[in-house]
Amino acid sequence: MEEKRTVLEMKHITKSFPGVLANDNVSIDLKEGEVLALLGENGAGKTTLMNILFGIYRADYGEIFINGRKVHIASPHDALKSGIGMVQQHFTLVPSFSTSENIVLGLKELGFIVKTRDVEAKIEQLGKHYGLAVNPKAKVWTLSVGERQRVEILKLLYTGAKILILDEPTAVLTPQEAEALFRAVRKMTAEGTSVIFISHKLDEVMEISDRITVLKQGKVVGTVNKEDIDKKGLAKMMVGRDVILDIEKPDVEIGETVLKIENLKVRNDKNLFAINNLSLELKAGEILGIAGVAGNGQRELAESLYGLRKVESGKIILKGKDITHTSVSRRIKEGISYVPQDRKGMATCPNLSVAENLFLKNYITHYVPMSPYYLNKRLITQTAEKLIDEYSISTPSPKTPVKLLSGGNIQKVVLARELSTTPSVIIAAHPTRGLDIGAMEFVYRTLLQQKAKGAAVLLLAGELYEIFRLSDRVAVIYEGQIMGYTPPDPAYIEEIGLMMGGTKRMGDAV
Ligand SMILES: Nc1ncnc2c1ncn2[C@@H]1O[C@H](COP(=O)(O)OP(=O)(O)O)[C@@H](O)[C@H]1O
Numbered sequence: 001m002e003e004k005r006t007v008l009e010m011k012h013i014t015k016s017f018p019g020v021l022a023n024d025n026v027s028i029d030l031k032e033g034e035v036l037a038l039l040g041e042n043g044a045g046k047t048t049l050m051n052i053l054f055g056i057y058r059a060d061y062g063e064i065f066i067n068g069r070k071v072h073i074a075s076p077h078d079a080l081k082s083g084i085g086m087v088q089q090h091f092t093l094v095p096s097f098s099t100s101e102n103i104v105l106g107l108k109e110l111g112f113i114v115k116t117r118d119v120e121a122k123i124e125q126l127g128k129h130y131g132l133a134v135n136p137k138a139k140v141w142t143l144s145v146g147e148r149q150r151v152e153i154l155k156l157l158y159t160g161a162k163i164l165i166l167d168e169p170t171a172v173l174t175p176q177e178a179e180a181l182f183r184a185v186r187k188m189t190a191e192g193t194s195v196i197f198i199s200h201k202l203d204e205v206m207e208i209s210d211r212i213t214v215l216k217q218g219k220v221v222g223t224v225n226k227e228d229i230d231k232k233g234l235a236k237m238m239v240g241r242d243v244i245l246d247i248e249k250p251d252v253e254i255g256e257t258v259l260k261i262e263n264l265k266v267r268n269d270k271n272l273f274a275i276n277n278l279s280l281e282l283k284a285g286e287i288l289g290i291a292g293v294a295g296n297g298q299r300e301l302a303e304s305l306y307g308l309r310k311v312e313s314g315k316i317i318l319k320g321k322d323i324t325h326t327s328v329s330r331r332i333k334e335g336i337s338y339v340p341q342d343r344k345g346m347a348t349c350p351n352l353s354v355a356e357n358l359f360l361k362n363y364i365t366h367y368v369p370m371s372p373y374y375l376n377k378r379l380i381t382q383t384a385e386k387l388i389d390e391y392s393i394s395t396p397s398p399k400t401p402v403k404l405l406s407g408g409n410i411q412k413v414v415l416a417r418e419l420s421t422t423p424s425v426i427i428a429a430h431p432t433r434g435l436d437i438g439a440m441e442f443v444y445r446t447l448l449q450q451k452a453k454g455a456a457v458l459l460l461a462g463e464l465y466e467i468f469r470l471s472d473r474v475a476v477i478y479e480g481q482i483m484g485y486t487p488p489d490p491a492y493i494e495e496i497g498l499m500m501g502g503t504k505r506m507g508d509a510v
């Protein structure tokens with residue numbers, strides 16, 4: 001096979017932020033028409049490296065070569081002029097402008113003189129060519145997240161980017177949208193564009209890339225050809241040790257209905273109905289996975305079940321009791337636990353110690369006074385020591401402020417506190433988001449243990465593989481309603497995707 005031409009080299013890139021070496025002597029190269037995946041856990045330094053390439057950050061040290069020529073990229077403008085385009089994790093479009101106006105804006109900045117009419121025609125043509133159609137006249141605020149991403153990509157293709165950086169692009173997509181994106185990427189690379197694809201998901205990296213550079217704690221672990229490695233091997237490179245990717249579900253008899261939600265209506269912070277007539281039942285010993293694109297009511301559902309958000313109408317019934325309008329503390333006593341998605345703001349008090357954070361709920365369940373004049377220090381320390389041991393929380397001491405722990409260990413603190421009370425209902429919202437694979441495994445095992453003990457678990461997760469791995473049933477949420485149910489089997493991915501996109505509704509519960 002003919003050796004492909006190298007279009008980009010980043011050599012010895014080093015970048016530190018206060019207290020972190022985000023990129024430590026990182027070198028990568030990119031060939032014409034290939035997909036290079038940058039794979040690594042959260043915080044590995046992937047975005048930083050690409051922000052340097054796109055001119056958002058300046059490296060402390062290191063060099064960049066494009067087509068063998070050394071370049072200095074001081075701004076995104078410089079990057080675009082050199083043919084490098086980046087779709088960032090958080091999009092940069094102007095919501096009140098139309099698709100074409102957004103693209104015109106980008107082009108004007110680059111000194112192109114264009115007519116909106118011509119731009120519209122070209123957008124339609126590019127959209128058709130790559131299978132990324134968007135309406136050029138639609139205001140960006142009316143578009144779905146998936147469509148906005150298409151606009152970002154079309155904008156870069158319009159400027160003639162030959163190196164396209166996609167930073168965790170599938171995080172906001174349905175499976176069908178992700179497939180369409182992959183087809184577009186293949187078309188681009190077939191035409192000679194090179195793509196750097198950032199991800200922490202092994203499946204999609206194995207699907208789309210030609211080569212993979214693995215980053216860990218700011219350093220390159222290695223670069224491999226896709227043909228020479230499998231998922232297990234990649235996981236090991238990412239984590240630095242063997243990991244178990246398949247966890248067995250315990251055989252648990254599903255019991256009676258513990259939680260019943262009837263025609264629930266709940267408003268979001270914008271005062272719109274985020275939960276719109278939602279009904280579902282959750283049984284003892286089952287994990288019900290709620291699949292959906294982020295922002296379809298998942299947060300409001302979790303918060304209203306825990307008593308943090310007012311219910312407009314409908315009912316929440318826990319073990320036969322109507323708890324729709326009861327307080328959080330009442331619900332905790334009745335056996336609801338909540339593992340929220342925001343573990344630093346919502347789930348823990350960052351400045352309190354590990355021991356104090358572990359104890360936060362006990363004043364409700366055990367009526368232990370929490371007045372500062374009356375804190376039972378010994379009980380707090382004893383409880384903490386037991387839980388630190390049981391949940392293998394890695395902390396210098398029970399007195400360490402929780403904010404100094406790693407994400408995985410903070411999540412263990414939350415799980416230890418929420419699950420040590422033997423809850424009958426657990427609401428787990430994105431319980432592994434941002435965790436490394438080791439901590440993820442721990443969370444999976446813990447939730448499955450709770451299931452084995454007979455707890456009913458409502459699992460709200462963005463990642464379908466996580467839902468398949470843990471759940472007994474899958475429900476799909478779209479605009480605050482349950483669109484349907486499927487078994488937890490990848491064979492149903494197409495149906496799930498259609499329901500996630502709101503284009504299909506399935507019959508009754510399976
Ligand atoms: N602007 C910034 N200021 C301070 N620290 C940062 C900044 N951007 C990234 N970091 C830190 O650099 C490290 C690498 O982050 P990042 O490149 O975003 O990782 P990844 O994209 O692989 O998840 C992390 O420890 C992160 O907290």
Ligand SMILES: [Mg+2]
Nearest residue numbers: 046047048089
């Ligand atoms: Mg990142």
